[in-house]
Amino acid sequence: MILVTGATGNIGSALLKELRGTGAGGPLRGLTRDAARAVFPAGVEAVEGDLARAASLKPALDGVRSLFLVSRVGPDAEILDAALRAGVEHVVLVSSITVLTHPRLGPAAENLAVERLLQDSGMAWTILRPTQFASNALWWAGAIRGGETIRVPYADIGLPTIHPADIASVARAALTEPGRRGRTYALTGPERITARQQVETLAELLGRELPFTEISRAEAHRDLAAFMGDETADAVLDVTGGDVNDELLLVRDTVSRITGAPARTFRQWASENAATFR
Numbered sequence: 001m002i003l004v005t006g007a008t009g010n011i012g013s014a015l016l017k018e019l020r021g022t023g024a025g026g027p028l029r030g031l032t033r034d035a036a037r038a039v040f041p042a043g044v045e046a047v048e049g050d051l052a053r054a055a056s057l058k059p060a061l062d063g064v065r066s067l068f069l070v071s072r073v074g075p076d077a078e079i080l081d082a083a084l085r086a087g088v089e090h091v092v093l094v095s096s097i098t099v100l101t102h103p104r105l106g107p108a109a110e111n112l113a114v115e116r117l118l119q120d121s122g123m124a125w126t127i128l129r130p131t132q133f134a135s136n137a138l139w140w141a142g143a144i145r146g147g148e149t150i151r152v153p154y155a156d157i158g159l160p161t162i163h164p165a166d167i168a169s170v171a172r173a174a175l176t177e178p179g180r181r182g183r184t185y186a187l188t189g190p191e192r193i194t195a196r197q198q199v200e201t202l203a204e205l206l207g208r209e210l211p212f213t214e215i216s217r218a219e220a221h222r223d224l225a226a227f228m229g230d231e232t233a234d235a236v237l238d239v240t241g242g243d244v245n246d247e248l249l250l251v252r253d254t255v256s257r258i259t260g261a262p263a264r265t266f267r268q269w270a271s272e273n274a275a276t277f278r
């Protein structure tokens with residue numbers, strides 16, 4: 001039995017689809033806080049649980065041997081402990097490339113701590129360290145639908161944005177193929193793309209101009225800190241352009257080496273999700 005957390009999210013929904021499609025890995029469960037709302041592929045058992053309350057995960061973990069875990073949604077130490085007690089043998093953890101690129105930042109240090117806890121847990125592990133997701137463009141969806149100006153800092157810094165389905169494909173390989181345990185994979189998309197180019201791509205797909213303006217770090221910080229707090233806002237701004245380094249800019253071939261298919265582009269993600277911006 002595989003339990004997928006974040007099952008209604010960008011990675012988790014693609015992972016369930018891919019696992020169901022390949023038929024590998026045996027029975028599947030998707031975790032959600034609201035099973036009535038969740039739409040899973042046929043044959044996937046929807047289970048309710050709250051990652052913020054590790055004790056609530058007991059029914060979801062019953063009989064599970066492999067766990068796909070999105071980090072820093074709940075108290076990861078307690079979640080890993082609950083998994084170990086339930087008899088989970090292998091955890092595939094979504095961490096972040098910032099562990100490698102920006103270890104001094106708070107969120108990166110938290111991810112590193114979770115990675116170490118997992119590595120010391122006695123369970124087998126595979127760690128995925130993706131770069132920023134193509135789906136972060138959803139932050140602009142409300143503004144685009146409402147005809148408002150998209151306001152972005154660091155508009156011309158190109159990063160190797162990854163399609164969440166590629167993280168899912170690597171997770172599927174980690175969960176179902178031999179030789180993937182005890183490995184840490186840094187994951188990127190196939191090319192660097194700037195925020196300005198992302199908006200241009202969306203404009204082309206939507207068939208209309210999208211008003212766009214570059215804003216200062218201070219303006220962006222004000223917007224972000226209002227809903228994620230000062231420290232996370234600073235970290236987001238550093239890793240999206242304020243403090244880039246060669247490791248962050250590097251386009252890696254990990255996805256294609258593991259999946260055997262080229263990593264998907266931002267354009268592919270945008271064309272699959274264009275309806276959300278209409």
Ligand SMILES: NC(=O)c1ccc[n+]([C@@H]2O[C@H](COP(=O)([O-])OP(=O)(O)OC[C@H]3O[C@@H](n4cnc5c(N)ncnc54)[C@H](OP(=O)(O)O)[C@@H]3O)[C@@H](O)[C@H]2O)c1
Pocket residue numbers: 005006007008009010011012031032033034038049050051052070071072073074094095096097130131132133135136164
């Ligand atoms: N965005 C990036 O650029 C980036 C980069 C590196 C790493 N990451 C990592 O990627 C992960 C996010 O992946 P994603 O984009 O696929 O997720 P997402 O689309 O943002 O969806 C969030 C998922 O988490 C679930 N969730 C949220 N709170 C929960 C709770 N208290 N209990 C149970 N489930 C909860 C939601 O399920 P329900 O609403 O159905 O309960 C939903 O399925 C995080 O670990 C993040 O740190 C993101």
